[in-house]
Amino acid sequence: MLRFAQGFVPVGRTARAGRGERAIASLVAAAAFALAGSAALAAPPRGGAANIAMIGEPQTLDPMASTADLVGTIMLHVYEQLYTFDANWNVTPMLAESMPAISNGGLVYTIPLRKGVKFHNGHEMTADDVLASLKRWMDTAPRGKALAKEVKSIEAKGPNAIVITLNRAYAPLLAHLALPNGFAAIMAKDSIATPLTQFIGTGPYMFKERKPDQYVQLVRFDGYAARSEPASGYAGKREALLDELRFIPVPNANTRVEGSLSGQYHFADVLPVESYARLESAANVKPLLTAPFGFPYLVLNTKQGPLANVALRQAVQASLNDADMLGAGFGDPKFYSADANHYAKNTPFYSTAGTEHYGKGDAKKAAALVAAAKYDGTPIKILTSQQYDFHYRIALVMAENLKAAGLKTDMQVVDWSTLIQRRNDPALWDIYITHSAVLPEPTLTPPQLGDGAPGWWSSPAKDAALAAFNAESDAKKRGALWGNIQSVVYTEVPYIRVGNFNSVTARSSKLDGYVAMPWPFFWNTGLQK
Amino acid sequence: MTRYLASRFAGMVVVMLLVATLVFFITRLAPGDPAAVMLGEQATAADIAQLRASYGLDQPLPVQFAYWLKELARGNLGQSIFLQRPVTQALLERAEPTLYLTLFSIVIAALIGVPCGIASAVWRGRAIDQAFSGFAMLGASIPSFWFGLILMQIFAVALGWFPVAGYGDPGVPLADRLHHLVLPAIVLGVVNSALILRFTRASMLDVLGEDHIRTARAKGASEARVILHHALRSALIPVLTVVALTFALLVGGAIVTETVFGLPGIGNLVVSAVLRRDYPVIQGALLVIAALYVLINLATDLLYLVVDPRVSY
Numbered sequence: 001m002l003r004f005a006q007g008f009v010p011v012g013r014t015a016r017a018g019r020g021e022r023a024i025a026s027l028v029a030a031a032a033f034a035l036a037g038s039a040a041l042a043a044p045p046r047g048g049a050a051n052i053a054m055i056g057e058p059q060t061l062d063p064m065a066s067t068a069d070l071v072g073t074i075m076l077h078v079y080e081q082l083y084t085f086d087a088n089w090n091v092t093p094m095l096a097e098s099m100p101a102i103s104n105g106g107l108v109y110t111i112p113l114r115k116g117v118k119f120h121n122g123h124e125m126t127a128d129d130v131l132a133s134l135k136r137w138m139d140t141a142p143r144g145k146a147l148a149k150e151v152k153s154i155e156a157k158g159p160n161a162i163v164i165t166l167n168r169a170y171a172p173l174l175a176h177l178a179l180p181n182g183f184a185a186i187m188a189k190d191s192i193a194t195p196l197t198q199f200i201g202t203g204p205y206m207f208k209e210r211k212p213d214q215y216v217q218l219v220r221f222d223g224y225a226a227r228s229e230p231a232s233g234y235a236g237k238r239e240a241l242l243d244e245l246r247f248i249p250v251p252n253a254n255t256r257v258e259g260s261l262s263g264q265y266h267f268a269d270v271l272p273v274e275s276y277a278r279l280e281s282a283a284n285v286k287p288l289l290t291a292p293f294g295f296p297y298l299v300l301n302t303k304q305g306p307l308a309n310v311a312l313r314q315a316v317q318a319s320l321n322d323a324d325m326l327g328a329g330f331g332d333p334k335f336y337s338a339d340a341n342h343y344a345k346n347t348p349f350y351s352t353a354g355t356e357h358y359g360k361g362d363a364k365k366a367a368a369l370v371a372a373a374k375y376d377g378t379p380i381k382i383l384t385s386q387q388y389d390f391h392y393r394i395a396l397v398m399a400e401n402l403k404a405a406g407l408k409t410d411m412q413v414v415d416w417s418t419l420i421q422r423r424n425d426p427a428l429w430d431i432y433i434t435h436s437a438v439l440p441e442p443t444l445t446p447p448q449l450g451d452g453a454p455g456w457w458s459s460p461a462k463d464a465a466l467a468a469f470n471a472e473s474d475a476k477k478r479g480a481l482w483g484n485i486q487s488v489v490y491t492e493v494p495y496i497r498v499g500n501f502n503s504v505t506a507r508s509s510k511l512d513g514y515v516a517m518p519w520p521f522f523w524n525t526g527l528q529k
Numbered sequence: 530m531t532r533y534l535a536s537r538f539a540g541m542v543v544v545m546l547l548v549a550t551l552v553f554f555i556t557r558l559a560p561g562d563p564a565a566v567m568l569g570e571q572a573t574a575a576d577i578a579q580l581r582a583s584y585g586l587d588q589p590l591p592v593q594f595a596y597w598l599k600e601l602a603r604g605n606l607g608q609s610i611f612l613q614r615p616v617t618q619a620l621l622e623r624a625e626p627t628l629y630l631t632l633f634s635i636v637i638a639a640l641i642g643v644p645c646g647i648a649s650a651v652w653r654g655r656a657i658d659q660a661f662s663g664f665a666m667l668g669a670s671i672p673s674f675w676f677g678l679i680l681m682q683i684f685a686v687a688l689g690w691f692p693v694a695g696y697g698d699p700g701v702p703l704a705d706r707l708h709h710l711v712l713p714a715i716v717l718g719v720v721n722s723a724l725i726l727r728f729t730r731a732s733m734l735d736v737l738g739e740d741h742i743r744t745a746r747a748k749g750a751s752e753a754r755v756i757l758h759h760a761l762r763s764a765l766i767p768v769l770t771v772v773a774l775t776f777a778l779l780v781g782g783a784i785v786t787e788t789v790f791g792l793p794g795i796g797n798l799v800v801s802a803v804l805r806r807d808y809p810v811i812q813g814a815l816l817v818i819a820a821l822y823v824l825i826n827l828a829t830d831l832l833y834l835v836v837d838p839r840v841s842y
Contacts, residue, residue, distance in 0.1 A: 049698070057801060059567045059611060067569030142572040182569065195613060209699065212612045212619065213793035213801065217699050250694060250791045251801075254678055259693040259791075262686040387804075417561035417806050424565075424574045436570065452573050 044513035044526025049244035052522065053256045053265040057213055057249040062196040064141035067182035069437070073269075073519045074247045076234075077218055078120075079185030079201035082111060082130070083178040087233035087517075089440035091174040094227070094235065095125065095186050095202060097160075099174075106169035106473060107152075113160045118223045119188040120199075120206045127156035132189040134162070140194060143182040146450055147173070171473040175441035180234065180519050204240035204523045218245040231524050233517055241513070241526040257506075260285050266508040266527065267520060273335040279506050286507050288516050292337065292344070292500035294437040296329060296394055297446055299495045303456035304426040306378045313493035314357075315369035316380070316431070319405035321361025325397045326499045329390035338499040342442070342486050348475055349442055351483030354490030359401075359498075366405035379410035383423065383432040387416035391433040394498065398431070423454040437518060438500065442482050443470065448495050449485070457494030533842040537830075541823050548819040549601065549812075553594050556811050562586075563610045563806040584610055586808075597812065606816070607809030609802075616813035619798060626696050627794040630710050630717070630787075631779040637718025638725050639772055645722075646729025646768075650737060651756060661726060668723030677716045677789040684712060694791035713790040717783055721775050728771045732764035739763070765836050773829040781818035 054073070059066045063075035084094040093099060097112040117125040134154055137144035150170040157163050166173065177184045191200035199207035202225070205218035220240040229236040248265070250256045257275040259265040261282050271279070271287075279287035300307045300316065307313050323338040330336040340358030343349035380402060384395040392413065399409045412429070414422065422428045432454070436445045447453035449466065465488050469481040489495065507514050510528040515521075564580035565572065581587050585596070600607060606616035649661040685693040697706040736742065737760050745759045746752075784796035795814060802810035833840040 051698075057611075059569070059805070060613070066567055067572065071569075142568055142576050145573075145576065197613075211622065211699075211793070212614075213623075213797055214696055215699060246698065248695060248791070252694075252789050252791065255681070255694045255789055255791055258678070258681050258686050262689065262693045264685075264693045264695070415561065415804065417566055417804060418559075420565040420570075421560055421562040424577070434570070447570065447573075452575070 044241050044524070045528060046241045046526060047243055048527035048529075049246060050242050050266040050511065050522055050525070050527055051264060052245060052247050052520075053250040053259055053268040054247050055249075055253075055256075055270050056251045058216065058247075060195075061199055061207070061210060061216065063183050063185040064137050064144060065182075065196075067142055069181055069519060072181040072183055073521075074216055074218075075185065075199070075201075076180040076183070076203070076519060076521060077205040077245060077523065078199055078203045078207050079183070079187065080203050081178055081180070081184050081186065082113075083174050084180070084234040085178055085440060086235040087515075089233070091178050092232070092235035094178075095130070100164075102473075106171075106471075107166045109164040109166070109173065110157065111162050111164065113162070114225070114227075115160055117202050117225045119191075119202055120221055120223075121188055121191070122223065123188055123190075125186065125188075125202060126159045127162050128159075129189045130162050130186055131156050132192055133187045134184060136187070136192055136194075137184045141182055141184075143176065143179070144184060147176045169471045169473070171470055171478065172441050172443050175444065179439070179441070179444060204238045205245055208244075213249055215249075216247040218247075219243065231515075233515075234519075234521065238523040240523055242522060245522055260506045260508070263508060266511045267514070267522070268506045269520065271504040271506055273330060273332065273502075273504055276334075276504050279504070284509050286509055288505045288507065289334075289502055290505070290516065290518070291502040292339075292438050293503035293518075294435050295342075295500050296326075296390065296433065296435040296498045297495050298398065298498065299423070299432050299434065299446075299448060299455040300493060301426055301430045301455060302458075302492075302494050305430045306375065306380060307430045309373055310492055311369065311373035312375055314491075315366050315373055315375075315405060316402065316407070317357055317359055317490075317493050317496055318362050318369055319366035319401045319407070320359035320398060320496065320498075321401055322359040322496075322498045324361060324401075325394045326501070328393040328397045329498075330501050334502070335504075336499060336501045342489075342497055343438075343482070344500075348479045349482040350479070351486050353483035354487035357490040359496065361401055361404075363401070363404040366401075370406050375407065377408060379408040381410045381412060381428070381430045383412050383414065383419055383429040385414055385416045385419045385433075388435065390501075391435070395433055398433075426454075426456065435501075442485070446495060455494055457492070459488075459492055461488045461492065462494075530842055537827055541820075541827070544823055545816070545820060549598070549816055550594075552812050552815045552819075553597060554590070556806075556808055557590055557593070559806075561806040563808065566805045567611065601816075606813035609810045610807045611802075611805055612807070612810070616809050619810060620795065620814060620817055623793055623795045623798050626706070626710065626792050627780060627783075627796070629707060630714055630783060630792065630794060631776060633710055633714035634717035634721060634779055634783070635772060635776050637714055638721040638775065641718065641722035642725025643729050643768065646726040647733055647756065647761065649726065649730040650733030653734065658730075661730075665723040665726045668719055668721075668726075671720060673716050673720050674785050674789050676720070677713065677786055680712045680716060681789075694789075696791075696793055709790075709792070713783075713786045713792060716786050717779060721779070724775065725768065725771055729764065729768050732767045733760060736760045736764045762836070766833055766840075769832060769836060770829055773825050773832075777822045777825040780821050781814070 054070055058071045058074055059068050060071060061075060063071060063079050080094050082096040083091050086092045095114055095117060097114045100109040100111045102109055113127060113130060119125060138148035150166050152165045152167045154164050188200040191198040204221055204224045206221045208217040208219045210216045220243055226237045226239060231237050253272045256268040257271055260268040263284055276287055279285050300313050302308055326336040326338055340355035341350055341352055382395055382399060384391050386392045399411055402409050423432050439445045443449050448455045448457050465485045469485055472478050472481055512526045512528055514525045564577045568576055568580060608615055609619055612619050645661045649658045652658050681693055685691045691712050692709050696709050742755060742760055745755045781795050781799060784800050787794040787797040799814045
């Protein structure tokens with residue numbers, strides 16, 4: 001889900017690159033956007049082709065195979081899920097006819113399917129297609145496999161319904177099915193293969209051509225069966241007003257800026273924050289600031305090495321000045337916020353539990369904790385990459401904070417590809433730096449909240465807090481239960497969430513009806529002549 | 530001549546085998562993993578291991594190398610892990626922009642470098658020599674990404690004469706695609722003209738001091754004939770070498786310019802492949818670039834026969 005600017009580095013991006021859900025903290029703003037978008041929906045003209053500058057070449061076009069946001073952003077125009085998110089991040093039906101009937105104490109979900117929905121090959125969607133798609137997702141996709149542990153069985157109930165039976169009550173199920181990242185895409189059964197060679201979905205756009213490093217070309221699907229509800233976020237009525245979408249890999253962030261200013265690109269994703277003022281002063285471009293976009297975080301090795309000692313992890317946390325690290329990473333405070341709470345005030349998951357431990361750079365306190373932890377002087381191996389320059393800059397400040405607390409450091413700067421390989425070996429690192437997006441369902445990220453992710457955090461307190469949270473379906477109670485998890489994170493320090501950062505994108509003033517959401521989408525969007 | 534050619538080709542085979550071995554092992558021994566890059570941030574170690582196995586990356590290196598060599602002998606460069614197409618096809622798709630960009634750049638570089646180099650040599654020490662030497666210094670020092678962005682801002686953003694980046698919309702005619710190459714070709718042409726200018730100047734200065742030039746002048750040949758016919762022809766051999774080497778370098782080495790201008794060229798392909806650890810693409814592309822380099826060197830040596838009658842093999 002890494003999708004932030006990668007500066008000058010050409011990646012398909014690889015990295016990869018993380019789109020996130022930047023916006024749960026800006027629910028009110030998102031709703032306002034959606035209202036504005038709805039009002040504008042009458043206006044956008046039909047026809048034309050939009051050039052959309054992306055951060056690189058997608059790793060794959062299989063929407064299940066990769067959790068890179070680049071892949072999800074493109075393919076959510078081609079494939080749809082059973083459920084999606086509206087402008088307020090509520091789970092809302094898409095290919096499902098309605099919300100599921102939940103029975104047997106939250107263990108059985110019966111999901112009715114819409115009738116008359118056509119795939120791009122002209123076949124009508126049935127429960128067989130949905131079943132085959134979800135099975136593929138749970139068998140092969142990283143996100144699907146994570147969910148599969150909770151699922152006892154999945155079966156068709158006639159041609160227009162499926163039944164998912166869980167091993168235990170698991171409230172985040174529908175959020176998993178709705179997330180457009182490594183997503184549970186519904187595919188035509190006869191197109192399913194590994195690797196995927198045909199991209200046959202039900203979305204408003206069909207796949208036409210991929211020319212690596214040039215474009216991925218999607219064209220309008222005239223047989224699209226739209227929902228009747230008003231558009232809201234990713235939910236409701238979708239209409240392909242543009243004839244064609246061209247997702248163009250433009251790895252150089254400055255080129256994306258210049259291309260926007262020249263009018264060559266109608267939308268440019270993830271731009272350098274330094275370009276904001278220039279974009280703002282241009283007449284033909286509208287810069288969009290998404291706050292918050294994501295969060296940088298430090299993963300600590302709880303399995304091996306000096307930081308396997310929780311007391312030393314607490315010392316590390318106390319030593320860090322998170323605001324300084326954000327300042328080094330993102331410059332102008334307009335583009336970051338030093339938030340101790342993991343979710344913003346206007347969200348259901350806002351909590352101050354544990355936030356007294358948020359790093360203020362207290363070297364004296366940290367030094368005392370270091371001494372109490374009986375630190376033996378083993379250098380702390382910091383693994384970082386310059387592929388995301390803010391990672392590197394944050395690491396530099398972190399290393400100084402650690403030294404001030406009496407800890408020795410060993411900075412290892414590698415390329416991103418090397419980092420994501422080395423982090424799987426607990427002998428090679430003590431802290432690594434990465435970032436994620438802010439997701440609407442807290443357990444979806446960071447992966448350290450699950451099992452087996454690098455860092456290998458495992459504890460009875462974690463298990464108890466997560467079990468209570470996942471079993472609770474009442475939204476209000478879940479908010480308080482998330483506070484318990486946040487508190488355990490601050491106490492056991494498996495990862496340190498540094499704060500939030502914002503992102504800049506730009507759209508042409510000719511692009512009409514565009515609604516800003518974390519993963520950009522271009523249905524209901526037209527292009528003025 | 531036949532014997533010369535046979536020995537050169539035999540040498541080429543040895544060089545290519547060495548390149549193949551080095552490229553394979555250096556690529557594989559570098560840290561990093563294509564499966565981890567492809568699967569993304571949320572993938573577990575088990576997911577990564579499973580994908581590695583599906584591409585045969587879990588096999589011992591000698592087994593993978595033997596398999597690759599076997600396929601290479603059949604003319605198969607392998608299948609890209611990320612692009613889901615054969616490496617040969619990926620290279621052919623990039624051949625057009627790379628070839629045109631290289632040709633345009635080298636023509637621009639030669640058109641600037643050779644005349645300026647001649648003028649610098651003829652008017653050695655004068656203001657024009659100082660000016661061209663300064664230009665050469667500037668051309669060699671200027672970062673191509675910066676120069677590219679400046680040209681982009683002036684000619685694409687402000688004036689709108691050229692597109693900012695890319696290689697044209699789907700299905701556009703060749704002329705439109707070539708229009709996208711003008712700015713990057715100017716960048717590469719100017720940057721590379723510096724070397725050609727310096728070589729031309731040095732070579733001309735050497736030749737202008739030789740006896741046959743004095744003889745030509747003594748026989749009453751015009752100064753233009755002396756310089757352009759007698760001197761330039763003799764001075765061309767080193768210039769030809771540097772032009773040919775620049776051409777060979779540009780085929781895979783215009784990486785920064787291709788990245789800034791978003792061109793789907795071979796250099797861009799190699800860099801993306803390295804960052805993603807797309808082993809088959811790295812190996813195939815580097816092998817092809819090395820082969821081109823060797824062939825261009827051979828062609829240059831053969832061209833000497835045409836340019837300089839004194840040369841024989």
